[in-house]
Amino acid sequence: MKGGRMSAPGRRKPRFRDAWRTWGTYRCRVAVAALAVAALLAGCGGGTRESGPAPERRVVVLGFDGVDPDFIDRWVDDLPHIKKLIADGAFRRLETTVPAASCTAWSSFSTGLDAGGHGIFDFLYRDPKTYLPDRTGAVSQKAEYLFGLFRTKPETFDTTMSGEPFWKLVDRAGLRSVVLRVPCIFPLEEMEAGRLQAGLGAPDIRGTEGTFHFYTSKLSPRQAADPGLGGKVISIGRGPEIETIIEGPANPLAEEHERLVTTLRATVAGPDSLEITIGDSTQTVRVDQWSDWFRMSFDVTPFSSIDGIARVRVISTQPDIEFYLSPVSHDPSDPAIRVTEPWELSQEFHATVGDHKTVGWNHETWGLNEERIDEDAFMEDVFDTMRKTEEITFHELDSKAAELFVSVFVETDRTSHMMYRLIDPDHPGYDPELAATHGDAILRTYLRMDEIIGKVMSRLEEGDTLLILSDHGFHSWRRGFNVNTWLVQEGYMTLKGGAAHTAKKFLLDVDWSKTRAYALGVGAIYLNMRGREGKGTVSPGAEARALATEIAEKLKMLRDPASGELVVEEVYKAEETWSGERMSEAQDLQLGLASGYRVSSATPLGGAPKGLFEDNLKKWSGDHATSRTSATEGILLSNRTIREADVAIVDLAPTILQLLGIEVPASYVGKALTLGPGKVTGSME
Ligand SMILES: [Zn+2]
Incomplete structure (x- = not known):
């Protein structure tokens, strides 16, 4: 039994249908186990949706994680479709978020809010009472079983993100949307007339x-x-x-x-x-x-x-x-968790492109970073995965009528993280032999991006708007900065027994009674605030403000003894940076480091190892998450001209809603951009 379950856009379906979509697959499994005939009666099978009439106007959004405008400038002659968009449409450096980290930035893209509103300040959050970190994003709720035999409810997830992705507003306005792999928006929203595929945030089978x-x-x-x-x-x-x-x-x-x-x-x-x-x-x-x-x-x-x-x-x-x-x-x-909305869409993708990764972090970065696989294995997998993503993208773009189409590719970010050491001769991990064979890895990924953009451009019709964005840019990560070790050295943190450093993670060696500040996550510093932290020592108000300023000013004077360079270009203070209902969870200070630096790998989990700085000898050699935001811009490309010179990632949600004729919520922090006529339609001629 196939088809017919999708209603026309805007028509609200009875509530039981949502429940069916969620649990249908599970009911089927139980039914199959019980009696095959019952499965037929229960109406198991893939869900195909009617695509309905062609849209009057269409907004097509392509995301390419981590694309750096400087790389576009450098390679533009090799990127013919991007070059055409720059000439005939618009190309802007896109202001990213503080911090310039993917989950913060994509959450802002999706909700129209800054981190103070959506609450994703970092990839970690900490329990201020215990000082222990946990991951932001999805929190698992266990599956349920009847008589310990039949799964009656799958594992589900709650999100720690506040706010609502803009495609929910599109859905409520009765328009159809296809939204594929937007990072960090997991679990997926239930949609009336939307087809969603989970990206970063969807766990592997182990829940990692x-x-x-x-x-x-x-x-x-x-x-x-x-x-x-x-x-x-x-x-x-x-x-x-x-x-x-x-x-x-x-x-x-x-x-x-x-x-x-x-x-x-x-x-x-x-x-x-x-x-x-x-x-x-x-x-x-x-x-x-x-x-x-x-x-x-x-x-x-x-x-x-x-x-x-x-x-x-x-x-x-x-x-x-x-x-x-x-x-x-x-x-x-046959996924045991919801990786698409509706649930059955995953089976449809499988029938179309075959086996493909459903885990959100879908590249072998850990295997390469731990040197268990080599660069060839990593890059082959990057392009295999990118091809599957491309096939699903065009399956949806070509066959389903939708007013809003969004598809995000992450390969540009993953190769930049892993292969930056091979385009930066000043990187401690630079290897001239490997650079000769693999120094073009990032460029090759950009070339594939340009091909995909060209294929999308060839499918544009009169009146369609194409927006292409990246969430942030990139920097070489040559040296790591041990932030907690610096806090100890400067007397803001005291370790047990007065030690200068520790091998322990999770701030376990910290003497909280003599500690005024601590670092956790990517570039976040928290004050040990009375009434907020479990063993707070700093009074909120004037004392906290003075301390935050003192730490920020000292950090901005810090030089790396190896190079004499200033390390910290900007220190963002919470109340000057974000606003919204989640402000109480914000870090008091966020670092914006100079190019070439990132917080050390021990810092995010609260380590304070020996030495302030260390060479980064890992394969993970490019980064962006603790870089100065204004030096880590992403890109925005369009087939239409854009009037505004300064554009930011928070402008995307209001712009897209306005293009679709939907009222922009007053809570949005960005502005709707003014787009001129579209010149680029059809293929390259
Ligand atoms: Zn990244």
């Missing part, structure tokens, strides 16, 4: 941003320590036959934390290949090649499983056996 498995016979079980970030290292025998496990999701029925596992078998199949079996599928995988997708099931009960997909990369077969399993995505053909 993405956790790889690395299997190695080089290390004993005792030696096989997990890296700090994003992976599991598992010791295996030398073969020829190996049986090991994949650690999947937490068992939703277990009282204690316990992970469901499935079996992985590997056999040496030749001098440069392994035969790998996961579930029902066996593939021979050669060294330095990605496998096809493996499907795997993690059984919760005899009637209910959580299913995933992942790929294998064989690193070596001799003398040691080493292979990598990518983070396991929820199976797009």
Whole structure:
């Protein structure tokens, strides 16, 4: 039974239908388990929606995360479609948010609010009573099971973001929208006439941003320590036959934390290949090649499983056996969490483009950063993933009539993070040999972006508005700044026993009775405020303001002894930077560092290691999140001219609503831009 479930735009459907959409797949699973005939009666199957009449006007928005205007300037002659937009339409540097971090910026794009309004001040927030950090974004609510056998309610999520994405207003106005992978907007909104795909924020099957498995016979079980970030290292025998496990999701029925596992078998199949079996599928995988997708099931009960997909990369077969399993995505053909709205859209995408990652952080950055895969493996996967995203984008753009179309690509950000060291000879990780072979990785990603833009331009019709944006720009990250160590050195923080530094994270060694300020997250500094923090020492009001000013002024004079350069270009004070209902959660100060610097990797989790500065020798070599906002602009391109010279990411939501004839909420902090006529329609001639 297919089709017919979508109503015309603007017509409100009865409430039970929303419930059906949410739980339909689950009811089907229960029904299938109980009786196949019942499943047919229950009306299981993919949901196709009528596309309805062609829209009178269309706003097409393409997002490319982290595209830097300086790179556009540098490579513009290689980017013919962007060049045409610059010539015939508009190109602006787009003011980003404070901080210039993706989740803050995309939340502002979506809600029209600054961080004081939407509450996403960082990728972390802290509990001021305990000083412990937690991730912003989605908070999981466990799945429910009937008699411990049948899943009756899937795992759901609550968001920590306030405000409402502008496409909800479009939906309420009776217009249709397609919104694909806008970062950090998860869980997805329920829509009357919208098709949404989750981006960054949608977890992998383990409930994380993405956790790889690395299997190695080089290390004993005792030696096989997990890296700090994003992976599991598992010791295996030398073969020829190996049986090991994949650690999947937490068992939703277990009282204690316990992970469901499935079996992985590997056999040496030749001098440069392994035969790998996961579930029902066996593939021979050669060294330095990605496998096809493996499907795997993690059984919760005899009637209910959580299913995933992942790929294998064989690193070596001799003398040691080493292979990598990518983070396991929820199976797009039968996801256990809502990765699309409506739920069944994921099955439609799967039927159209086949297996594709549903995890929001969908690139192998952790594997490369921990040096478990190489640059080739990383870049091949980047372009494979980008192609799937492109296929879904054009499947939607070509086949579904919608007044609003938004699709976001993140590859431009991920290659810039990982490969910046190969275009910056001053970077401590610069490797001339690798630069000769992979120094064009960021450019190649920009070339693919330009191709996609060209394909979208060729589909524009008279009256369509094309807006292309990035959320922030990029900088080399050569040196890390240990902010807490500086606070200790300057007497604002005291460690237990009067130590100058500590190996502990999470501020565990801090003597709070003698501490006035602490750093957590990407460039955030909080005062240890009385009445707000658990063991506050600083009185709110005049004392706090004076202290904030003193710290800011001292930081702005700080020089890196290695180069003599000033490190901190700007310190943003909360009350001068943001406004809105979430201001009580804001950091008191936010750093805006000079190009080349980022807070050290120990700082976000409250570490205070030895030394104020350190060379960044990690593959994650470009960054933006603690850079000065006014030096980290994104881009805005349009097929229409734009009257305003100064434009900001918070201007996008009001501009889009105004283009669609929808009243702009008074709470929005940006302005609707004035667009001239569109010159660029049709393909390049
Ligand atoms: Zn980024």
